[in-house]
Amino acid sequence: MSATTPASASADVGIDLSQFYQVFFEEAGENLATMEQMLLSIDLAAADDEELNAIFRCAHSVKGGAATFGFADVAALTHQMETLLDKLRRHELAPSAGMVDVLLAAGDALKAQLARHQSGGEGDSVDTAHLLAQIRAFVEGSAATVATATPAVAAASPTPTVTPVAVSGLRLLELTVGPLDKPEQANSLVELFSEIPDLGSIEPLDAGRDADGMRRFKLATTSSDNDLLDLFTFHVAREHVKLTPLTAGYGFHAGAPGAPAAEPAADANPGFGFFDDAPGAPSSHTTGPASVLAAAPATAPGAKPEGPRPAAKPEAKVTPTAADTTLRVSIDKVDQLINLVGELVITQAMLAQNSKSADDALSQQMAAGLTDLERNTRDLQEAVMSIRMIPMSLVFSRFPRLLRDLAAKLDKKVELVQVGEATELDKGMVEKITDPLTHLVRNSCDHGIELPAERLARGKPEHGTITLAASHQGGSIVIEVRDDGKGLNRATLLRKAREKGIDAPDSMTDGEVWSLIFAPGFSTAEVVTDVSGRGVGMDVVKKNITALGGTVEIDSAEGYGMSVKVRLPLTLAIMDGMSVGVGGECYILPLGSVIESFQVQADTIKSMGGDGRVVQVRDEYMPVLHLERVFDVPRVGSTQTTNNIMVVVEAEGGRVALLVDELLGQQQVVVKNLEANYRRVPDVSGATIMGDGRVALILDTAALVRRSRH
Amino acid sequence: MYSILAVDDSASMRQMVSFTLKNAGFNVVEAVDGQDAFEKANSRDFNLVLTDQNMPRMDGISLTRKLREHPKFKATPILILTTESSDQMKQAGRAAGATGWLVKPFDPAKLIEVIGKVIR
Numbered sequence: 001m002s003a004t005t006p007a008s009a010s011a012d013v014g015i016d017l018s019q020f021y022q023v024f025f026e027e028a029g030e031n032l033a034t035m036e037q038m039l040l041s042i043d044l045a046a047a048d049d050e051e052l053n054a055i056f057r058c059a060h061s062v063k064g065g066a067a068t069f070g071f072a073d074v075a076a077l078t079h080q081m082e083t084l085l086d087k088l089r090r091h092e093l094a095p096s097a098g099m100v101d102v103l104l105a106a107g108d109a110l111k112a113q114l115a116r117h118q119s120g121g122e123g124d125s126v127d128t129a130h131l132l133a134q135i136r137a138f139v140e141g142s143a144a145t146v147a148t149a150t151p152a153v154a155a156a157s158p159t160p161t162v163t164p165v166a167v168s169g170l171r172l173l174e175l176t177v178g179p180l181d182k183p184e185q186a187n188s189l190v191e192l193f194s195e196i197p198d199l200g201s202i203e204p205l206d207a208g209r210d211a212d213g214m215r216r217f218k219l220a221t222t223s224s225d226n227d228l229l230d231l232f233t234f235h236v237a238r239e240h241v242k243l244t245p246l247t248a249g250y251g252f253h254a255g256a257p258g259a260p261a262a263e264p265a266a267d268a269n270p271g272f273g274f275f276d277d278a279p280g281a282p283s284s285h286t287t288g289p290a291s292v293l294a295a296a297p298a299t300a301p302g303a304k305p306e307g308p309r310p311a312a313k314p315e316a317k318v319t320p321t322a323a324d325t326t327l328r329v330s331i332d333k334v335d336q337l338i339n340l341v342g343e344l345v346i347t348q349a350m351l352a353q354n355s356k357s358a359d360d361a362l363s364q365q366m367a368a369g370l371t372d373l374e375r376n377t378r379d380l381q382e383a384v385m386s387i388r389m390i391p392m393s394l395v396f397s398r399f400p401r402l403l404r405d406l407a408a409k410l411d412k413k414v415e416l417v418q419v420g421e422a423t424e425l426d427k428g429m430v431e432k433i434t435d436p437l438t439h440l441v442r443n444s445c446d447h448g449i450e451l452p453a454e455r456l457a458r459g460k461p462e463h464g465t466i467t468l469a470a471s472h473q474g475g476s477i478v479i480e481v482r483d484d485g486k487g488l489n490r491a492t493l494l495r496k497a498r499e500k501g502i503d504a505p506d507s508m509t510d511g512e513v514w515s516l517i518f519a520p521g522f523s524t525a526e527v528v529t530d531v532s533g534r535g536v537g538m539d540v541v542k543k544n545i546t547a548l549g550g551t552v553e554i555d556s557a558e559g560y561g562m563s564v565k566v567r568l569p570l571t572l573a574i575m576d577g578m579s580v581g582v583g584g585e586c587y588i589l590p591l592g593s594v595i596e597s598f599q600v601q602a603d604t605i606k607s608m609g610g611d612g613r614v615v616q617v618r619d620e621y622m623p624v625l626h627l628e629r630v631f632d633v634p635r636v637g638s639t640q641t642t643n644n645i646m647v648v649v650e651a652e653g654g655r656v657a658l659l660v661d662e663l664l665g666q667q668q669v670v671v672k673n674l675e676a677n678y679r680r681v682p683d684v685s686g687a688t689i690m691g692d693g694r695v696a697l698i699l700d701t702a703a704l705v706r707r708s709r710h
Numbered sequence: 711m712y713s714i715l716a717v718d719d720s721a722s723m724r725q726m727v728s729f730t731l732k733n734a735g736f737n738v739v740e741a742v743d744g745q746d747a748f749e750k751a752n753s754r755d756f757n758l759v760l761t762d763q764n765m766p767r768m769d770g771i772s773l774t775r776k777l778r779e780h781p782k783f784k785a786t787p788i789l790i791l792t793t794e795s796s797d798q799m800k801q802a803g804r805a806a807g808a809t810g811w812l813v814k815p816f817d818p819a820k821l822i823e824v825i826g827k828v829i830r
Contacts, residue, residue, distance in 0.1 A: 015730055015818040024722035057719075060764055064793050065722045067815035075815075250789075250824045251800070252810030258758065258787020258828040259809045272812050272824050328721075 017069055024065045025118050026328070028074075029111070031058040033397065036107050040400045044095050052089040059085055062110065072171070074113050076222065077128050080135045081106050087139060102134045104401070133198075173225075174205065175217040176242040183210035188235040189217070199223055199231070219243075331427065334387050341377075341384045342574075342670035348377045349667075349691030385574065388428070392470040392479070393421035395434050399441055399468060406445050413452050413462055414445055419469035425477050426570060432548055433479070433568065436541040440481040440564050441466060443538070448485030448562060458559065460484070476550075477570055482563040488514055488556040496522065514554035514562075518542040546651075546702060549575075549590065575671050577688070579664040579696065580647060583633035586696040587660075588669055588688060593701040595648040595655065597663060602644060605659075615646060615657050622648065623708035626659045630683060630707070631697075651702040654709065667691075671698065683707065712829050713737040713754070717747040717761035717773065718791070723814075727760065727791075730818040731825070744768025748776055756786060758829055760812075763792040763799065771806045778807035787828040791816075 035058035038051055063078035081103060087093040112126045177186040193202040200221030221228065225243050232241050250272015252259035352374065355366045396418050407414040425433070449455075449464030456462055467482040490513050497504035497516045504516065516522060520539040545552050549569045556562035569575070569592070577588035598617075605615050605624055613624040624646070627633070646657045669688035674681055674697075685700035714736050718724040728738045739756070741747035743765040751759070759777060763770040770790045777783040787809040792799055803811055812824050 015733060017726065017818075020722050020726045020729070023725055027720060027722050054766070057764060057766065060793065061720045064762075064814050065720055067793070068723060068726065068817075250810065250812035250816065250820065252827065253800075253804050253808060256787070256804075256807070256809035257785040272810055 021069060021118075023328075024069050025114055028062045028065060028114055031062050032107050032110055032114075034058050036104060036401055037397060039100050039103055039107075040404060042095065042100065044097060044100070047088070047095050049089065052085070052095075056082065056085040056089050071113070071117050073125060073128065074110060074117070077106055077110055077113070077132065079220065080132050080139070084135050084139050093138070093141065096138075099138050102131065102138065106131050106135065171219075171221055172245070173219040173221065173228075174244050175202070175219050176244070177215045177217070177236055178210065178240055179213035180210070180215070180236070180240060181213065183213050183215055185236060186210075186215040186217075189232060192231060192235065196231075199228070334384075337384050338388065341381050342672075345377055345381060345668070345670055346689045346691070346693075348373055350693055353691040381574070385426070386424075388426050389424035389570075390427050390430055391421060392423045392425060392430070392477075393418075395430055395437060396421050396468055396470075398434070398438070402438065402441065403445060403466065406442060410446060411451060412445065412449050412464060414449055414464045414466055417465055417467040419467065420471045423470040423472060423477060425470075425568070429548060429568060429570075432544065433566070436544050436566070437468075437479065437481065439538070439541050440566075441468070444481055444483040444485065444562075448483040448487075450486055472570075473567075476567050479566045479568070480563055481566075482561065484561040487558040487560055487562050488517070488554075489558055493517070510556075511554070514556055517554070518552070549592070574668055575698070576666065577669045577698065578647070578666050579690070580627075580645075580658075580660040581662040581664050582627045582631070582660050583635055585631070585633050586664060586690060586694065587627065587631075588696050588698040589647060589649060589658070590698070590701060591666060593649045593651050595650050597645060597647040600644050600646050600659075617646075617648065617657070622655055622657045624657045624659055625704055625708050628659070628661075630704070649701045649704065651705045654705040656701075656705050656708040658704065669696075669698065711735070711737045712757040713739065714825075715739050715741060715747055715751060715756040715759045715761075717741040717744065717759070717765070717770065719743050719762060719765040723762065723791075726818070727821065730821055731760075733818075734822050734825075736825075736829075744770065744773035744776075747773055751777060751780070751783065755782065758825065759783070759786060759788045760825075761788065761790055763790050763803075771802050771808075774803065774806040774808045789824065789828070 035055055038055050038058075042051060042055075059078050059081045063075055063082055066072075066074035066078060084093070084099065084103070088095050088099070093099075106128075109126050109128050109131055113128075116123055116126065175189070177189065180186060190202055190204075193199050200219060200223065202217050202219050205216040205218050219228070228243060229238060229241060232238070252272060348370075352370055355363055355370055399418075400416055403414050403416050444466050445464075449466070450458070450460075452462045455464065465484050467480070469480045469482070471478055490510065493513050493516050494504050494506070494508075497519070500519070500522060502516065502519055502522075504513075517538050518541075522538065542552055545566055545568070551567045553565040553567070554562065555565070575588075576591040578591050578594050579586050579588050581587075600615060605613050606621075607613050613626075614621045615624050616622075628635075645660050645663060647660055647663070648655055648657050669690075671686045672688060674684060674687050677687075681697070683700050683703045684697045685703075686698040687695055688698060690696050714731055716724060716727045716731065716738055717740075718727065719742055724740050724742070728740050731738045739750055739754070741750050744761070745767040747759070747761060748768065759773075761770040761773055768776075770792075774788050774790065777786070777788060788807070790803045790808045790811045791814055792803075792811055793814045800811055809828060810824070812821070816824075
């Protein structure tokens, strides 16, 4: 079928279509996301025309691209969806919950198909035979029986099943029948297609009239040529049937402006045409479908060439597309820019440092310029970082669908409220926070929200509400997952903790009790469900958020619900740090984790058994870590300094006092990944380059707190 | 050098068409829908308009009708790209004053072939 593969045919003009694949994949992904969003929000009783049109357009657009770029399976499925959506927007069918379910499942299958193509066609093809049949049943209005089965099927397999059986793609064929004594005989083939839905679709290419006893049809089918020919011989002799790949069509309206003067009669179905009397069309007649068409409006009864078809949609009030005001660039380019700005920040700091050692006159001259440079560098850095910022709505958008499927599975009724979707967060952060948030939302739905009957019995509305809220607070973003479910039970948590052998005295504060759910292997669910897993998760959630430099807070009121607040830094690439000196070395502490610093006398540090040492800070004894010993900093020349400074840092709910020689200052540092550039180093989360060109290690305060516990 | 106005709401289709035409030596201006195309058509001249049919804001048929009302575009070839090869669609294009149609999917070679027939 090389003729239907655009890539091969386009060799003539030397254009490799694969260069457009990436844009197509991104565009198709956006279209599918929009479609899903609209399907989820559609009001079945009063579906808006513009909504239906917009959903149709999503499928239509994906189909057009898929067909052009040669993704036959995607084109076949979207073709079937488009047919159903077309009937919906024309009000030939009323939308139903069953249709929405099937269309959502089809969207999932399309995503799987696209992912497979994007990875170069690896893995098994997606089996869409069942979906195609379901959609077709709706299209034909025969879905009464199928419809009842549909939601169950869709719920049972929310993700498309993958089978090793390759589904051959939809093929477009031209069927030529004749010459026949009675050309109307060919109509029996049309009936054949309506009798056997699996055959695909057929439509006349000749407006229903024969030319010298020859009839022409367009077929869209997944069947093989031989199967088709075998079937056709029941109605028409085999020698009178010819199947050829349908060439991409075009045509001119004879007489239209610019249409060619004479069309050579080479291609039986060139797939294009001119209108005879249209402005710019060629003056003399054209061949093939063009001439047929020119005659059609004059002779075909009921044809209304004047009035615009109802298919032409009203000019809608859709918000203008952002395509002409936005630019799509690869993330690599942005990251390269960020790296370069990082280098610039370092160079600027280096210049500032060096200018101090220059002589006074020169230093004066340079000062003004350096101040400007510093301001511009900072502005540039902020501007570049903002390119990487994307709205939280990109994370939130997955939850309506997730909750819909989950609530259906659990027989619960849940509404999702989103607040602050426009709040922006660094792209790298967004990718990493998605999984933990998903877990929290699943947890709320599974363990928090009660069954409808139970809620009613407690005087609550039947629908539970899960609220996702994002907001900026200082240099952080706070994402809250809140539900109005049953909340946490203090007694149950304490009992569970003790069963697991966790030390849980009654004197624990509520906050400490709630935090027990983050303990490894802790699960309070009486029944283990396949939704929230087997108690794996909350500890992982906490660990992942902590790894991002974030914190988690829980608040709960029994009977009224609970709230989990995740606080994250806005970006991972730049950090506010405090630099401290130890021996000849400089280390960076994340400013957010620094609580206080003070000078101590050596004798206020008390030894515990073994190597352990503590210092008394007001009423509290705190473990002390000697950074010099942790990192084996060599002492050159002078002996132990007496100028002891303690920096108290907090992480993972614990505090540790770090003993250093001096505080060097506070500054923004550009974080360089140590693992990527060197290897993982214990107690160190990254590195940065200082103004004087030296490399400084950024300390992992959580690891230091853990170390102090041992 | 001939100038072509290429209209499609799909970025991948627009890129493919635009790249193909530029490769063939045409000057190309892209528009993301009928409304955008109409505004661009008002501000400069084109030798050919190539438009998708189904688009938000203003579709290809309405664009064709509006362009034909404009004296500047009375005789300019207008081709409609469409996935529907039904007579209904063709007649709608014809009624709006389109010069011809090209059925999607098409490949770059076919596009150049068709354009070669109307731009000489």
